Amino acid sequence: MKTIAFNGSPNxxxxxxxxxxxxxxxxxxEGIETEILHVGNKAIRGCLACGQCAKKKNEQCxxxxxxxxxxxxxxxEADGILIGSPVHFSAIGGTMKSFLDRAFYVTGVNNAMLRxxxxxxVVAVRRSGGLPTFNQLNNFLCYAEMLxxxxxxxxxxxxxxPGEATQDEEGKQIMRTLGKNMAWLMKLxxxxxxxxxxxxxxxxxxxxxxx
Numbered sequence: 001m002k003t004i005a006f007n008g009s010p011n012x013x014x015x016x017x018x019x020x021x022x023x024x025x026x027x028x029x030e031g032i033e034t035e036i037l038h039v040g041n042k043a044i045r046g047c048l049a050c051g052q053c054a055k056k057k058n059e060q061c062x063x064x065x066x067x068x069x070x071x072x073x074x075x076x077e078a079d080g081i082l083i084g085s086p087v088h089f090s091a092i093g094g095t096m097k098s099f100l101d102r103a104f105y106v107t108g109v110n111n112a113m114l115r116x117x118x119x120x121x122v123v124a125v126r127r128s129g130g131l132p133t134f135n136q137l138n139n140f141l142c143y144a145e146m147l148x149x150x151x152x153x154x155x156x157x158x159x160x161x162p163g164e165a166t167q168d169e170e171g172k173q174i175m176r177t178l179g180k181n182m183a184w185l186m187k188l189x190x191x192x193x194x195x196x197x198x199x200x201x202x203x204x205x206x207x208x209x210x211x
Contacts (some may be wrong), residue, residue, distance in 0.1 A: 001186055002033040003080035003118075006071070008096025009040040015124035015165035016040070016084045019157045019175055023082060023122060026179025032080070032186060039099050040086070042066060046098040047105060054109040061102045072103050072113075080118040080186050081146070083137050090129035092136050104140045112145060116198055118186045119146035120178055122155045124165055130156035145201075149185045151178040 005024055009016035017036065024034035044066050052062040059076070060069045075081055083100065085092045092100070107113040121137035123130045134154055141148055155178055157171030158164075165171060 001031075001079040001190060002035070002077070003027050003082060003182075003186070004071075004074050004078040005034060005036045005082035006084065006096070006099070007036055007038045007040060008083065008085035008093045008099070009124070010086075010093070010095070011162055012038050012041065014086065014162040015157065015159040016086050016122070018159075018163065018165045019122045019124050019155075019171070020082055020084045022157075022172060022175035023120070023179040023182065026176055027080070027183050027186075030180075030183035030187070032183055035074075037071060037074070039071075040093055040095050042095060042099075044068060044095050044098045044102075047101045053106045057110050059106065059110045059113070061106050063102070068099060068102050071099070072106055075103065075107060076113050078117065079190065080120075080182060081114065081141075082120055082122065082182075083140065084122045084124070085133055085137060087123060087125040087129040087133045090132045092133055100137075100140050104144055108144060112201060114144040114146055115201065116189065117144075117146050118149060118182060118189060119144070120149055120155065120182055122157070122175065122178070124157050124159060126158065126160045130154070130158075147185060147189065149178060149181040151175070151181065 005020045085096045119141040123134045
């Protein structure tokens with residue numbers, strides 16, 4: 001089994017990276033392969049709302065000048081997905097948001113590629129805004145019908161300068177617990193394949209309130 005982790009911070013080895021690493025270390029102890037990819041320092045445009053990914057259904061975004069399509073394929077192949085972001089004005093970092101908008105829309109309209117994979121979100125913050133950002137990240141996982149493991153608190157760790165998160169003892173425990181629970185859930189899913197029939201996927205119903 002393998003987990004792909006996406007670091008949405010502009011800093012390659014900042015506190016978001018350390019949070020992801022704390023989780024992946026627990027996964028590795030359980031024999032799960034991990035890879036951390038750096039998203040936050042890339043030039044990634046937002047979704048163009050062109051609808052071509054839904055029309056072509058080729059598992060690709062029409063924008064091909066960045067690494068998003070390659071990352072989508074890594075998500076498809078992975079058993080677990082971790083998404084991590086710093087807090088920018090009580091929200092997901094802009095580059096990470098652009099990546100998530102495109103990747104989750106492409107995977108959603110291409111046969112719900114992430115459905116029933118295990119997914120989790122982590123946030124690194126100096127002081128405030130951690131929970132709004134955590135909730136925003138979880139919106140993507142829930143939209144994709146992913147399975148979300150829990151920790152013993154919300155998945156937020158604190159620190160300002162790179163590496164300070166390693167001094168947040170409660171935050172470190174949150175990440176360790178998340179990693180252990182994520183590994184356990186991934187194994188449950190793996191062992192259940194071929195034994196327990198998953199619920200049939202329903203076609204998406206779209207509604208608006210304009211009469």
